[in-house]
Amino acid sequence: MTATVPVTAALALGDDALVLSHRLGEWMGHAPVLEEEVALANIALDLLGQARVLLSMAGDEDELAYLREERAFSNLQLVEQPNGDFAHTIARQLYFSTYQHLLYAELAAGDGPFAALAAKAVKETAYHRDHAEQWTLRLGDGTDLSHQRMRTACTALWRFTGEMFQPVEGLGTDLGALRTGWLEAVGAVLRRAGLPVPEGAQSGAWTAGAGRQGLHTEPFGRMLAEMQHLHRSHPGASW
């Protein structure tokens, strides 16, 4: 069984979940309203749970999370982007949760190595997606200020979305085929929120598939430094 685990795919999906969970964890104690402390933590915990299953398919979860160098992580650049204001966090969630939900629905319907995980994750990501959609509506259709901020955030993160549809070895599903459904779903939410669908390219020369190949953005190195520091300071210790 171990021989058939598609390690590349497990790491790609696992790193996405691990890194976004970490970013959401940074909100704790800083959220705009108490209910969001609970909601963002819920999402972070779901993602961390997914990450632990996926990384364990590929090896030892802690070795993989704490002892790999930046270039060995294969998460999307989208999920490593700093939280920014609440609108940026919500835009990142909208883009990523929609993608993750479509992907897990597909994987759950199959009988590949990710089917069991996907069956659970598809329910979790449905909630994450709903949470992001509701906030996109509130912010897009709230006040002038919130509309402006949500619009800025959606535009700023748009160039990181193309990477989601790059092929991942061993995943057993055609990620490119998800793009149409994703564009329709995200477009529909943005329109309901009175927000324009960003016009720029979904990826540039630098970002196209880069995260999956281990090329990341500057803030990611600092994130890993913080995340890995304690673990690396006590080599071989168990916690």
Added chain:
Amino acid sequence: MATATAPRTADDEAYQRTFDAAVAADERIEPRDWMPDAYRATLVRQIAQHAHSEIIGMQPEANWITRAPSLRRKAILMAKVQDEAGHGLYLYSAAETLGVGRDELLDKLHSGRQKYSSIFNYPTLTWADVGAIGWLVDGAAITNQVPLCRCSYGPYARAMVRVCKEESFHQRQGYELLLALSRGTPGQHAMAQDAVDRWWWPSLMMFGPPDDESAHSAQSTAWKIKRHSNDELRQRFVDICVPQAKSLGLTLPDPDLRWNEERGHHDFGPIDWTEFKEVIKGNGPCNEERITQRRRAHDEGAWVREAAAAHAAKHSGTAAAHTGGRTEKEVGQA
């Protein structure tokens, strides 16, 4: 000292008699029941302070979420900090049943007119502090709060039942974290001992001033809001912790700590009440940081709350249609 407002009318006197009889019979007072103004004010003050402590208490532990040394510990810590936010929610709701809204209470917290537990003004300097907080601070909170599950005010008592269940998880997880460190490398063991050395005395101070100096105790006891004195609870906590410290392989930083056969309790050394008073006055190591972070989160989130309110107002007639059948409130709380 607070006393019940003197009854003015015959009606009030009858209400007061009903209230007194209910308290005497250990019945629960519910939000719609008549209650003395001073009883209401005491509860609001206590529940608000408790709610504020839950949300300020998220900060010292959230400080370690991004640095948790294993994914398992990270998940436990995130879930714990999330629980504390949930405790804040239950408690602000309990205060609402007394006619005071969350916004008003937060405003009083942010402007320094209401307090939170002083323990959270101490810093979390190492990973072991997360364990020490779980073991000692959640442990002290449970000792304080278990009797509150029988508090005379129904909504507070019921909130405490839920809260105590989760606090006891936190206490066990903290203990287990320290145990792993204590049995780990020499560096890890030293980290655990250092954390216990720093958190022990502040934890004992969580039970409040000694009985002969406690400002609100007598009336609260008569109203069955408070069931045991500060010193009784502190003693109970010390007696619980001593054997646990031993099983942890850690020492408690008190040379006077010893079993007293005659009393059937542990004797312990004098508490530095000067430090306690200084921290309460605002001169603790982190008073400024804690309240500043809270205010900043609140102020920086104002535009988000305004947007949610504006959106809800625009769609008040059709909220269900816009939230897939869930009410705005449910979506917010999910």
